[in-house]
Amino acid sequence: MTRASILTTLAFVLLGGFGGYIAQILHFPLPFMLGSLVATALGSTLFARAIPEGYLFPQQVRLIFLAVIGVMIGAQVSPELLELLPAMLASFTAIALFVGLAHGGNYLIFRYIGGYDPATAFYSGTPGGLMESIALGEAAGADIATLTMQQFLRIILVISLVPVGLSLWMGAPVGSASGITLAHASPSDFSHVHLVVLTGLAGIVLGKLLHLPAWQLTGPLFAAAAVSATGLGVLDMPNWMISVCQVVIGASLGMRLGGLRGRAMLHGTWLGILSVGLMLGIGLVFSLILVRLTGQPLDILLISFAPGGVTEMALVALSLNANPALVTAHHIWRIIMTVIELAFIGRYVQPRVL
Template sequence: MLMPHLRTTTLLIFCSAIAGTLATRTAMPLPFLLGPMVASGMVATLLPHKLPDGYQFPQRFRLVFMAIIGLMIGAQVTPALFDKAGDLAISFLALIVFVATAMMFNYLMFRRLGGYDRATAFYAGAPGGLYESIALGEAAGADMPRLMLQQFLRVILVVTILPIGLSFYLGAPVGSAAGLSLSHGPVPWHALPWLAAAGALGIWIARVMRLPAGQITGPLAVAAILSLSGLGHLDVPQWLVNFAQIVIGTALGLRFTGLSRALILHGATLAIVSVGGMLLLAAAMALLLQPVLGEPFDVLLITFAPGGVTEMALVALSLQANPAFVTLHHILRIIITVIGMIATVRFIRPAL
């Protein structure tokens, strides 16, 4: 039984790597995540009979690569992010308002318009923290196919519509379509053991402290502390980040079982309403903060847009904006969202 499962996992990852590579030649955002997710999702929904009986993607293998994503995000937290502490305090408060308003709007919309149960509506409406909302939602007993569908549609719509819209607005491509990357250059092979050690330490700390979605937040915290303290900066090679996205996308796509065409169309309709409302809210925040912070409207818009951290940072680079400013706010948005999910779910626990 072990060998068929191992062969299946290897074949799935190989096919997903091909799908991710092909996706890079299109305008698809987050190609190494969404490409494999679509490919494995098609296998799960169209060819489930081709998988071995009782097959499940190895979760421990997936968690290792989720830690790599955590290290990559945490490494972006540098002292330069805090140069304008006063402006950050204002925008931080605005982020709290944005997250709270978006979560309330999405929860009510998914409950009343979508007919989702409380747990599914609550975590599907999180305006950030793709992996965290999925992990917390699973623990709360949410309907996982619907939850993942809504969260992925949120990311897909934001990181597709916003860069394309800005490309037309500016007359030049932005984001992944511009061929940009967060990689700072080649990373020597002898740095990989340090990455492994930092990731293992982060996972251990997360377990001890019982951090939410600890496979990401623990390594993220370790990388951020190392960077801010000056003890060292962890450079995660781009090929490793890409492979981590392939593994995670493959694992998540395989969980899209039992999704009918009607369910997908229903989810897409809800996602359009949800993302449309959040982008309008982000635009309102940008207009209000523009005279206070002195940042251009388009920069503030991508700062509040509920998309992926990596893609929004790439868009910031295309706009010649401060990627550190944008990255910090998206990291803070994830942190605020996770804290909000934990605090709120404890308050409404009897209802769930």
């Protein structure tokens, strides 16, 4: 990295931190990630001339902090959760069906209501696998700026609307807006940080070797789940450390949205609302069916289908007195099913259709 790139990265992380702080004051869901994303997207648009030509947010930096988030989520896995897995067969089957129905419906929205070209509509409509969708869409000739915008809007709308809707239903804030965190350590407790780092590094290597979907996140997640579920160690970390990770990830994502203009954003937001409404509606139908089959509460099943941020949905589950790892397991399965679907269509269908 050049000196200019380092200074630019530092400036955007600081801007993201300021945006996260403002979002926390305003009680936004997932404030440090969402606030950072919005602030850096605005900054990269308003100050585009000050950004060095060809600058990209360093992915190596993003990878480190994404791995910590993966460890944080995986640390919620417990032996009690593993005992529940056989009973989750029905909901896992429903999520596989959900992926196909949601993706098909989203394609129709983006293609025939939004007017996007086939490749952009197809990869904009995936109900998960953000980075995989962007990478495959770019290779297929999709409009990468539009695709990136729609994928980010999916996450932003879900992590905003679902916690707010549940807060109104429950009569009290849920998720990160309620002040709940997945962190248990005190701000000055670094006693477990070394194990968090080692687990994250091992997970990165594991995820890349096994070609896991979203391996930067899922590799550390599975590694942390193995450590936590077997009792090999404690993976607590201070809450401020998790917030810093969210700021960096939000800043790296916000940079991708820089340069989009108002009309395109308004059009994309309207389509995003239609898309998210469709997906939440499909998820609600499946949840109503699964209430009878699994005995799980309706609200827990609904957030298990919500195609948004894994971290925020886990926080919502925690505020509803449910195990966040149970919800996370469903979201990881949704990502896996989406990537499998993309791989199949990309190999056998896409050359004849898109």
